[in-house]
Amino acid sequence: xxxxxxxxxQLGRMLALAGLPLGLRFVVLDPAANAxxxxxxxxxxxxxxxxxxxxxxxxxDVCTYEFESVPEAAARAIQSTTPVHPTxxxxxxxxxxxxxxxxxxxxxxxxxxxxxxxxxxELRAAIAKMGLPAVLKTRxxxxxxxxxxxxxxxxxxxxxxxxxxGVPLILEGFxxxxxxxxxxxxxxxxxxxxxxxxxxxxHEQGMLRFSRTPVPALAPEQxxxxxxxxxxxxxxxxxxxxxxxxLFEAGGQLLANEMAPRVHNSGHxxxxxxxxxQFENHLRAILGLPLGDTSVPEPVAMLNxxxxxxxxxxMLAVPDAHLHFYAKQPRPGRKVGHVTVRAPDAATLDERxxxxxxxxxxx
Amino acid sequence: xxxxxxxxxQLGRMLALAGLPLGLRFVVLDPAANAxxxxxxxxxxxxxxxxxxxxxxxxxDVCTYEFESVPEAAARAIQSTTPVHPTxxxxxxxxxxxxxxxxxxxxxxxxxxxxxxxxxxELRAAIAKMGLPAVLKTRxxxxxxxxxxxxxxxxxxxxxxxxxxGVPLILEGFxxxxxxxxxxxxxxxxxxxxxxxxxxxxHEQGMLRFSRTPVPALAPEQxxxxxxxxxxxxxxxxxxxxxxxxLFEAGGQLLANEMAPRVHNSGHxxxxxxxxxQFENHLRAILGLPLGDTSVPEPVAMLNxxxxxxxxxxMLAVPDAHLHFYAKQPRPGRKVGHVTVRAPDAATLDERxxxxxxxxxxx
Numbered sequence: 001x002x003x004x005x006x007x008x009x010q011l012g013r014m015l016a017l018a019g020l021p022l023g024l025r026f027v028v029l030d031p032a033a034n035a036x037x038x039x040x041x042x043x044x045x046x047x048x049x050x051x052x053x054x055x056x057x058x059x060x061d062v063c064t065y066e067f068e069s070v071p072e073a074a075a076r077a078i079q080s081t082t083p084v085h086p087t088x089x090x091x092x093x094x095x096x097x098x099x100x101x102x103x104x105x106x107x108x109x110x111x112x113x114x115x116x117x118x119x120x121x122e123l124r125a126a127i128a129k130m131g132l133p134a135v136l137k138t139r140x141x142x143x144x145x146x147x148x149x150x151x152x153x154x155x156x157x158x159x160x161x162x163x164x165x166g167v168p169l170i171l172e173g174f175x176x177x178x179x180x181x182x183x184x185x186x187x188x189x190x191x192x193x194x195x196x197x198x199x200x201x202x203h204e205q206g207m208l209r210f211s212r213t214p215v216p217a218l219a220p221e222q223x224x225x226x227x228x229x230x231x232x233x234x235x236x237x238x239x240x241x242x243x244x245x246x247l248f249e250a251g252g253q254l255l256a257n258e259m260a261p262r263v264h265n266s267g268h269x270x271x272x273x274x275x276x277x278q279f280e281n282h283l284r285a286i287l288g289l290p291l292g293d294t295s296v297p298e299p300v301a302m303l304n305x306x307x308x309x310x311x312x313x314x315m316l317a318v319p320d321a322h323l324h325f326y327a328k329q330p331r332p333g334r335k336v337g338h339v340t341v342r343a344p345d346a347a348t349l350d351e352r353x354x355x356x357x358x359x360x361x362x363x
Numbered sequence: 364x365x366x367x368x369x370x371x372x373q374l375g376r377m378l379a380l381a382g383l384p385l386g387l388r389f390v391v392l393d394p395a396a397n398a399x400x401x402x403x404x405x406x407x408x409x410x411x412x413x414x415x416x417x418x419x420x421x422x423x424d425v426c427t428y429e430f431e432s433v434p435e436a437a438a439r440a441i442q443s444t445t446p447v448h449p450t451x452x453x454x455x456x457x458x459x460x461x462x463x464x465x466x467x468x469x470x471x472x473x474x475x476x477x478x479x480x481x482x483x484x485e486l487r488a489a490i491a492k493m494g495l496p497a498v499l500k501t502r503x504x505x506x507x508x509x510x511x512x513x514x515x516x517x518x519x520x521x522x523x524x525x526x527x528x529g530v531p532l533i534l535e536g537f538x539x540x541x542x543x544x545x546x547x548x549x550x551x552x553x554x555x556x557x558x559x560x561x562x563x564x565x566h567e568q569g570m571l572r573f574s575r576t577p578v579p580a581l582a583p584e585q586x587x588x589x590x591x592x593x594x595x596x597x598x599x600x601x602x603x604x605x606x607x608x609x610l611f612e613a614g615g616q617l618l619a620n621e622m623a624p625r626v627h628n629s630g631h632x633x634x635x636x637x638x639x640x641q642f643e644n645h646l647r648a649i650l651g652l653p654l655g656d657t658s659v660p661e662p663v664a665m666l667n668x669x670x671x672x673x674x675x676x677x678m679l680a681v682p683d684a685h686l687h688f689y690a691k692q693p694r695p696g697r698k699v700g701h702v703t704v705r706a707p708d709a710a711t712l713d714e715r716x717x718x719x720x721x722x723x724x725x726x
Contacts (some may be wrong), residue, residue, distance in 0.1 A: 020380060020403070022675065023688030023700070039402045040383070234524070266429070275683050290680045297660070312385065317653045320638050325386030342638070 001287065002027060003108030004060035004082070006042060006074055010326040010335065011263050014271070015312075018279035024287075029057050029074075036326045048074040050285030058082040059155065062286050064241060067262055068094045069141065084238035085286040090261035093237070096257065097139045097170045104256045107232040111256050112248070120161045126171040127157065133174035136160045138167055148206065175255060177248035181215060181222075182266040185230035186242045186281045189288040193234055194281070195227045196274060196294045198257035198267045201246070207333070210267045210303035212353075213273065216346065223252055227234040233259060242267065242282040265304070265335075272322050272340045273300030298342055299349040303356050305337035310363040317337050317357050364650065365390060367445070369408060369424035369437055371398030373689040373698065374429040374626050377634070379403035380644035387650075392420050392437075399689045411437040421445040425649050427604060431457045432504065439661040448552075448603035448649040453603070453624035460502045460533045460621065467619045470595040474619050475611070476536035483524045485547055489534040490520065494535035499523045512570065513537070520720060531720065536620060540611035543580060544585075548593035549605045549644045554653040555642070558590045558598055559657045562629045564609070570696070574629045575664035575716070576636065578711065587616055593691055596622060605645040628667070628698075635685050635703045636663030661705055662712040665720050668700035673726040678702050681718050 001024050007011045008030030016026045016037055018152060027042035033045055046053035048071045056076045057063055064085055065075060073288075093099045097114075099295035104111045110217065115126035115137065125133060132154065138147035149160040180203065182198040198218060202210040230245050244264030246257040267278035276284075276292025284291055308330045315321050327335040341354055343349035364387050368375045371393030377399055379389045389404035396408055409416035411434045420426055421441045427448055428438060435458065438451035456462045464477045478489035480499065489591065490497060501510035541564065547559040559583060565573040578585075588688040593608050607627030609620040630641035639647075639655025647654055670692045678684050681704060688700040702719055706712035 017380060017383060020690075021685075021687045023672070023686070253436065276685075280685075284679065287675075289676050290681065292685075293683050309386070312650075313652050316655065318646065320656050322384075322639075322643075322655075323386070325383045327383075327386065 002060040003017050003026070003283065003286070004029070004038070004057035004063035004101050005041065006048065006057070006063065006070040006078075007067045008032070008037035008041065008064035009066060010036045010328070012037040013040060013326060014268070014279045014324070015064075015066060015263065015283065018271075018277055019283045022280070025102070025176040025303055027057060027060055029053050031281045034329070036328055037162075038251055038327055040297040051077070064164060064262075064282070064286050069206070079276075083286075086243065086261045087237055087239060089152055090237050090239060090243070094261045097137055097172075099139075101170065101172075101256075101259060103233070103236070107229075107236055109229045109232060109251060109256045112175045116255050117169040117171045117173045119158070120165060122160060123169070123171060123337040124164075126152070127154070129145050131172065134329070135172045135174055136193065137170050137172060138164055140168065146206065147166060153282065153359075166273070174248050175248045177255070179215075179249050180257070181226070181247045181249050181254070182211075182264065183230050183245050183247065184242060184264060184267040184270070184294075185227070185234060185279055185293070186285050186291055187234040187239050188239055188285045188291050191235075192291055193231055194291045195223075195230060196267065196278070196295045197248070197268060198223055198226055199298050201266050201268070205245050207304070207335070208265045209232055209306070210301065210353075212349070213269065213296055214299060214346075217361055219252065220256060222249070223253055229254070229256060233284070241285045242278050266302075268324065268338050269300045270294075270296070271324070272342060273298075287333055298344060300340060300342045300344050301349055301353050303353065304335055304361060305339065305360065307332045308363055309337055310359050313358060314359045318352050318359075319343075321352065321356065364425075365387070366646065366649070367420035367426035367441070368400070368404065369393070369420070369426065369428035369433040369441075370430045371395070371400035371404065372429060373399045375400040376403060376689060377642045377687070378427075378429060378626065378633070378646065380505065385643070385646060390420060390423055397692070401690055409676070413725065414440070418440055420463070427645070429574070429625055430497050431625060437614070438562050446649075449606070449624045450600055450602060453600050453602060453606070454582055457529075457622055457624045458512045460500055460582075461531070462561055463500075463621060464533065464535075464619075466596070466599070467592075469561075470592075470599055471614060472592045472595060472619045475531075475538045478534045480532040480534045483528060485652055486520060486524060486528075486532070486534060489518070490514070490582055493534065493536050498535045498537055499527055499626060500533050500535060501527055502533050503531065505604040508632055509569065522626065527694055535589060535682055538611045538613050540613040540618070542578075542612050543620070544589070544610045544612050544617070545574075545627065546589040546593050546608050546610065547627060547630040547633070548590070548597060548608070549641070549657070550597040550602050550655050551647050551648045555654055556594055556656045558586075558593060559631065559633060559641070559655045560659050561589055562632070570667070570669065571628045572667050572669070573664065573716075574632055574664070576659055576711070577709075582615065582637065585612070585617060592617070592619060596658050604648045605641050605675045624628065627666075628701075631687070631701050632663045632665040632703050633657075633659070634687070635705060636661075661707060662709050663703060663705045664712055664716050665701050666716070666721055666723060667698050668702065670695045671726055672700055673722050677722045678719060681715050681722075684707075684719065
C-alpha cells in the first residue's frame, strides 16, 4: 500500500515513522529540498500546483495532507482520481477563520464572539458591538500566532488596521479563558469514531510549548462535551482521519477556537502516551483499517524543542523521557523537535517536566 | 551522529526506526540488495569482507552489528579506527557454541552437559558419558534450529554423523525443560546495566513463534538469577549494548542455552511493551547515553509472522494489537513480521493471543 502525503514536515515524518511498521510506503510532495520527511518517503520536490507532481501523488492508493495550508485545489486535483482523506472540504473550512467559526456556529458549537471585518469602518463597527479587548486576525494563512493583533483600547485600532488591513479579517472577542485545551478525534472510513483524552496546552507568543494529559481537575462533563463537538464536525464533513479541535475553557464552558484537519502538535504525546498514536490512527482511518485504542494509561506531557536541541544525554537522564528530533536546521522560533515524558502520577510528572524545562531553558 | 550497522535485516530496520527520532543517521552494510532496512539507512551494498565498504562504515561515529554471523574480522577491521559495540569479542564467543558454553562454564553459569565432538569416535565417547537423548549441533553457523540433530538412541549415531559430521560439533545433553525463557540485558558505555523482565518463548521447528512477559507463575528468584548470569557475561566481555541470553527452566534451575550479542526476537515485544524498547536502549548504550527504563507495565505478547502476512484489518481488529512488517518478500519459513498485543491482565492477554493465533493459522 502506498500513501501520498501533501507536505513533508515533521508531521509527515512522524506519519511515515508510524506507517513503515504497518508495511506502508510513502510518497510526499513538498517544495522544500530538505523537508524533514527525508529519506522516509519518496520525495517529489515540486510546488503544490505542479500538475505532474500531483499526478505522481495520485498514483498512491490513498492521499492525505499534513498541514492545513496545502492549497485546496491540490487536494481536489488528486481527488479526481484517488481518494483523499480528510476531505478537501475540511481544508476549505479550516483555511478561513470565518468559514471555520461559521461552521462551528452552524453545528451549535460555542465560540468566542466574532465578526467579519473587511474595512476599518467595519472594524470600528465590530468593536462597538463586541467591546474591547478583542483580537483582529487575518482570515487566512495565520499560524503559530502570526497574523494576529490584540486590541486593548480604541487607540489601537489604527495600528491594528495598518498592520493587518487589506486582506479579509475577522475580529474575535478576547476570551479570558482559564486554560487552553484540545481534543484529538479520529473517524474511520466506516464512520466509527474515537477520541483521545482532552489535552491541556500552553502557548508562548502563539506557539505551542507544552501539552499534558490528563488535564488537572477537569470537570468530568468536559470530556463528553468536547467529544460531542468533535463528532458534530467529523460527521458534518464526512471526515476521515485525525481532527484536532482547540478549545478555550472559560467559566465552565468550552469555546471552539480553531480546528486543524490533520494530526496535531498537541497529539504528539500520544506516541508514547496512548495505546495507539495519533499518527497510526490517522493512517488506520484513511486506509479503512480498524481504529486503535485511544486511551492514555498514565500521565504524560510533551515539551516542544524550539530554536535548538538540548543535549540528548541531559534529556534522556530524566526517567521515561523520549526524544523526537525532526531533522530540521535549528533557527530561532522554529520547532525542531519535542520530548515526551510519562510518570506514574501527576506529582512525579510535574517534577520530570520541571527538570526538562530547566534543561531546555539552559540550552 | 551517524551509526554504522553490519547487517540490514529486520533488526537493523527496527534499530533505524528507533534511532531516527533520536536524530541519528544510519549507514548499513548488507550484501542483499533488498535488505529490509531499505531507505531508512544509507545502504552500502557489498560483502562483509569488502575493504572499501568497511571503510565507509568506519566513517560513522560508532558501529554495531545486528546479527551474530557477521564475520568477526569485519567488526575488528572497523574497530581499528572506530568504536564497535558490542565488542567483536562477543561475536567470537557467540559464533561458536563450544566457546559460548565454555564461557558460561567459566563464569559459573549453569548449562546443559556438553562435549566437543570432532569425530564419530568422539561422538560415541561423549554419548557414553552423557547418555541419550542428546543433541548434536554444529559449533558454528547454526540458527533457527538449523544444524542440529536430536539423537534418541544409539541407532541414530550413524545418521547424525552422516548429516552433520565433518565440521566441528558439540554434543549437548537433552534437557527436559519446563519452558524456554530469555533475559534481555543492556550495558552502557559507563558500565551501568539494566534488565528487562524475563520473557517466555515458544519455538516451532527451532524458530521462535511466540514470546510473552510476565512469565506465568515464575518463582521470584528466577529474575534475579537470570540477571546475575547476564551481568557476569556483560562485565566479563566489557560488553556495551543489548545482550540476549536464552535459558531453559528445568527443575527450578535456569540453564544457559545460548546468547545473542545483539537485539533479539524475544525482545520485540519491548517496542510497545516496555517503557524503552530494546532497540532504543541498544542505541542509547552504544552512544554513551543514559539507559532507558526497562520496566514492562502490563502483560504483553508477541507472535512472529512466518511465511506470510495475514490481513492487516483482521489483526488490527484485536484490541491493542500492533503490527510490524519487515518489508521482506514472503516465503515459507521466513520471518516477515510480527504482531505485538498488550492487555490489562493475563487472562485478557490469553484471549487476544488466541484471536491472533487463529488469524495467523487461517492465513
